[in-house]
Amino acid sequence: MMAIKISQAHPLGASPDTRHTRRRSTVTEALQRDDTWSLALNRIAQDRCRKSFAAFFQHFSPLLKGFLMKGSRLNAAQAEELVQEVMIKVWGRAEQFDSTKSSATTWLYTIARNSRIDWLRRQSNAQTEELVADDLYEDESAETPFTQLQHARNEQTVVDALASLPDEQALVLKKVYMESKSHSEVSTELGLPLGTVKSRVRLALKKLQDVVGREACA
Amino acid sequence: MIKHHPDDNLLIEFSAGTLAFGQSIAVSSHLHFCHHCQQRVERLNHVGASLLTDVESVPVSDDLLDSVMAQLDAPTPKRKPAAPSNQKMPRVIDKILSKQGKAKWEFLTPSLDMARLHTGQQQFEVALHRIKAGGSVAQHDHRGTEITLVLDGSFSDENGIYNEGDFLVRDAGQVHRPLASRDAPCICLSVVAAPVRMTGPFMRLLNPFLSFKPL
Numbered sequence: 001m002m003a004i005k006i007s008q009a010h011p012l013g014a015s016p017d018t019r020h021t022r023r024r025s026t027v028t029e030a031l032q033r034d035d036t037w038s039l040a041l042n043r044i045a046q047d048r049c050r051k052s053f054a055a056f057f058q059h060f061s062p063l064l065k066g067f068l069m070k071g072s073r074l075n076a077a078q079a080e081e082l083v084q085e086v087m088i089k090v091w092g093r094a095e096q097f098d099s100t101k102s103s104a105t106t107w108l109y110t111i112a113r114n115s116r117i118d119w120l121r122r123q124s125n126a127q128t129e130e131l132v133a134d135d136l137y138e139d140e141s142a143e144t145p146f147t148q149l150q151h152a153r154n155e156q157t158v159v160d161a162l163a164s165l166p167d168e169q170a171l172v173l174k175k176v177y178m179e180s181k182s183h184s185e186v187s188t189e190l191g192l193p194l195g196t197v198k199s200r201v202r203l204a205l206k207k208l209q210d211v212v213g214r215e216a217c218a
Numbered sequence: 219m220i221k222h223h224p225d226d227n228l229l230i231e232f233s234a235g236t237l238a239f240g241q242s243i244a245v246s247s248h249l250h251f252c253h254h255c256q257q258r259v260e261r262l263n264h265v266g267a268s269l270l271t272d273v274e275s276v277p278v279s280d281d282l283l284d285s286v287m288a289q290l291d292a293p294t295p296k297r298k299p300a301a302p303s304n305q306k307m308p309r310v311i312d313k314i315l316s317k318q319g320k321a322k323w324e325f326l327t328p329s330l331d332m333a334r335l336h337t338g339q340q341q342f343e344v345a346l347h348r349i350k351a352g353g354s355v356a357q358h359d360h361r362g363t364e365i366t367l368v369l370d371g372s373f374s375d376e377n378g379i380y381n382e383g384d385f386l387v388r389d390a391g392q393v394h395r396p397l398a399s400r401d402a403p404c405i406c407l408s409v410v411a412a413p414v415r416m417t418g419p420f421m422r423l424l425n426p427f428l429s430f431k432p433l
Contacts, residue, residue, distance in 0.1 A: 050287065057283055062275035069276055080278055087286050102260075109267035113235040121239065121339075130317060130338030133235070135310050136246040158268035177269045182236045183227060198227045205230065208265055 037104035038097075045094035057087055064112055070178040073120070082119055086112050110137060116180060161211040169204035172197055220252050220383040228387075229255065233262035240342025243310055243335075244365040244385070244409045250308035251383030307369065311335075311346075311407065321346055329353025329398075343410045349373060349398035356395070362411025364388045371404035373397060 040056045043049040061083050068079040089111050097107050114133035162170060175186045187194040224245050231237035232245045249256050314335045315321055321333035333346040349355060366386045373380055375394045380386060398404040
């Protein structure tokens, strides 16, 4: 009953006026994440807590740097420049983080992805003053309580499932997400037909999502 | 009811941030209409996040934290999405239009107008097409892959009827002949791989879709 109420109030998950306001119903509280990093983000938002920010930084910066350097699109210095940019956005936008809608890592991932898109565009002399990646990705926070619950628990499950993928599937998936390569770039690099790359990526994701789905229903 | 969606591969590239910027505008606009695909992207983002936590970490310089801490108090420009002038339109389209002023419609044929969108990239032509109510567009094909997203109204072609939010991909060389529904004009977002520049006065007459360059 309660769950239905939420989704009716927010058919698209985010109307402009309530998007960044934390609702205080029991249902939302039950759905709020209470993992370390969600709590840290909440403290950064509410108390401007530098200690929480430092802890968040210490944990995620080396991961971000590794993520950004994968596939050597960026060298160490460039990756750190981007890590700084991302972390400053984390501080500036912490109040927009809503633990009922996404996990801290997914939130961070989208900030890092968008920053990387704009960074790569600046390198290729695109006119980024016209439009930035954030303009393209702002409508996407639509979740039903079901998917929220799903997201809350399964980050580690996905990591475990990744380890169980056949090597050739895991490889293409990582190239797409971590090395920021389009399917056609991966196909050129690995000397595989484009269709093969696409189907490996699809199969890999299907497998991951099956695992995620099973977990959520269990 | 939206019947035509981006395929998995397009959404994966969108979520990974590797889809060409011009095409991402079309996917983003589709998400504005399509709750179902919003959820698909959320799940894909989640996969990206899992990969982020699974990556081999690389230590950062010792002074990076201090450097970041020192910049925290500098005022940061707040990202406040401007109140949409037209809630029906995807926010990204509103943003583009508000930056460049109103859509500047150019006459292509008696039943078809076009307004180019400035998107700061050269790889794809991004434009709005407006087909007059009941109007039809001359049979045409395209040099490159074309994505069409119906923003308002509906149109049909040999293969079916397309309504608001429908997302269509046509490969180079696929010929079609769109026809707007009789009661209202149809506005579509169109994203086409930028063609080799064609010159000569007849090219435009033969094929209006080949005649413009991205801005």
